[in-house]
Amino acid sequence: MTHSTDSNQTLFERAKALIPGGVNSPVRAFRAVGGTPRFIQRAQGAYMWDANGRRYIDYIGSWGPMILGHGHPAVLEAVQKAALEGFSFGAPTEREVELAEEIIRHVPSMEMIRLVSSGTEAGMSAIRLARGATGRAKIIKFNGCYHGHADSLLVKAGSGLATFGHATSAGVPPEVVQHTLVLEYNDVAQLEEAFALHGKDVACVIMEPIAGNMNFVRAGVPFMRRARELCTQHGALLVIDEVMTGFRVALGGAQSLYAQQIPGFRPDLTVLGKVIGGGMPLAAFGGPRAIMEQLAPLGPVYQAGTLSGNPVATACGLATLREIARPGFYEALAARTRALTDGLTGAAQAAGVDFCADSEGGMFGFFLLPRLPQNYPEVLTTDGARFNRLFHGLLDGGVYIAPALYEAGFVSAAHSAQDVADTVALAREVFGKL
Numbered sequence: 318m319t320h321s322t323d324s325n326q327t328l329f330e331r332a333k334a335l336i337p338g339g340v341n342s343p344v345r346a347f348r349a350v351g352g353t354p355r356f357i358q359r360a361q362g363a364y365m366w367d368a369n370g371r372r373y374i375d376y377i378g379s380w381g382p383m384i385l386g387h388g389h390p391a392v393l394e395a396v397q398k399a400a401l402e403g404f405s406f407g408a409p410t411e412r413e414v415e416l417a418e419e420i421i422r423h424v425p426s427m428e429m430i431r432l433v434s435s436g437t438e439a440g441m442s443a444i445r446l447a448r449g450a451t452g453r454a455k456i457i458k459f460n461g462c463y464h465g466h467a468d469s470l471l472v473k474a475g476s477g478l479a480t481f482g483h484a485t486s487a488g489v490p491p492e493v494v495q496h497t498l499v500l501e502y503n504d505v506a507q508l509e510e511a512f513a514l515h516g517k518d519v520a521c522v523i524m525e526p527i528a529g530n531m532n533f534v535r536a537g538v539p540f541m542r543r544a545r546e547l548c549t550q551h552g553a554l555l556v557i558d559e560v561m562t563g564f565r566v567a568l569g570g571a572q573s574l575y576a577q578q579i580p581g582f583r584p585d586l587t588v589l590g591k592v593i594g595g596g597m598p599l600a601a602f603g604g605p606r607a608i609m610e611q612l613a614p615l616g617p618v619y620q621a622g623t624l625s626g627n628p629v630a631t632a633c634g635l636a637t638l639r640e641i642a643r644p645g646f647y648e649a650l651a652a653r654t655r656a657l658t659d660g661l662t663g664a665a666q667a668a669g670v671d672f673c674a675d676s677e678g679g680m681f682g683f684f685l686l687p688r689l690p691q692n693y694p695e696v697l698t699t700d701g702a703r704f705n706r707l708f709h710g711l712l713d714g715g716v717y718i719a720p721a722l723y724e725a726g727f728v729s730a731a732h733s734a735q736d737v738a739d740t741v742a743l744a745r746e747v748f749g750k751l
């Protein structure tokens with residue numbers, strides 16, 4: 318293949334001259350799997366087309382937001398109408414109120430909410446609020462969970478950082494992370510020990526309820542229950558980061574699933590992003606009135622944003638949420654997702670390849686391991702070279718999964734039974750050559 322015929326390669330060379338690594342977010346660069354990133358020209362429904370005009374079945378969905386697939390007509394119409402009315406006002410709008418109402422209706426642990434522009438911003442702001450509301454400094458996070466790239470959270474973060482083999486980012490002074498305790502996910506004893514040692518200083522525990530930044534690892538019910546109990550006992554806040562799982566695994570988020578198994582379960586603060594923007598830059602955090610009223614302009618915790626609650630983004634998010642709130646939406650999405658993971662499992666078994674998978678709603682994960690891992694070190698026991706062969710085999714055949722073994726996958730409402738069947742048929746071939 319020469320550069321002149323591969324538009325992806327040509328664009329990548331141009332990009333690398335101007336943008337570090339040629340990308341504006343590290344995992345897009347394919348560093349973990351090798352090869353040339355596909356420059357996407359357009360997308361429709363379950364498909365994306367690259368700069369060479371090649372079509373891919375898209376199981377990344379912009380890393381989660383595109384739950385309806387690309388270019389859903391109702392969402393397109395809402396965005397076009399909003400754009401005609403104006404891009405940004407820097408003043409409040411009715412649509413922000415409507416979106417707040419729509420989100421809170423489905424996630425009742427939030428009485429109040431603030432809209433921001435990215436999951437990073439939402440997570441960072443939720444932590445500042447937790448510290449402000451409790452008057453404490455320490456936070457607890459878990460190895461392999463990702464909550465955005467705020468300084469104090471770049472402590473053995475998963476995802477992009479692990480790709481490059483760094484435990485922490487350069488440029489983050491030790492003083493900034495000295496209050497961040499990193500514990501192993503699903504380790505009840507370690508969490509109890511941390512609270513026994515530091516309980517009175519802990520502002521919050523922040524966690525992904527289903528960790529999509531280590532592919533797909535569920536917080537066990539006893540672990541979640543104990544985290545809730547310990548936070549309550551010690552006056553710390555439980556912050557559930559549902560940037561990925563919110564409106565993705567269920568209409569009420571992952572917290573609605575834990576509430577079915579842990580009576581009275583609710584987080585203190587919830588962090589949202591991805592699906593609530595429908596593909597536009599929009600995220601949020603929220604919780605009980607008494608905590609949220611600590612935020613400026615009512616309280617002493619400062620937080621602000623020029624483009625927060627952007628009118629085009631809120632139109633996109635609102636139209637998306639209204640579509641996914643239709644009866645039967647999640648049942649159909651979950652069934653399609655399960656058909657995919659069941660099909661892949663069958664294909665791997667037929668080829669004698671170690672494989673296990675899990676899914677919830679429109680989010681899935683799979684591992685080239687005999688059983689589902691419970692924490693990040695277990696995820697990393699995967700044979701990376703083997704995963705990379707699988708990735709490139711699928712990509713070459715027109716199926717686009719995340720280019721790293723510790724990233725979740727996403728099925729949208731636009732994925733058809735035929736798309737799943739085509740994917741499984743290709744996987745059967747690729748597994749046979751692993």
Ligand SMILES: *Cc1c(COP(=O)(O)O)cnc(C)c1O
Pocket residue numbers: 434435436437438440463464465466525529530558559560561590591600
């Ligand atoms: C994607 C993600 C974030 C960061 O959101 P950005 O919009 O990329 O800043 C935070 N937490 C979780 C769980 C995520 O999946």
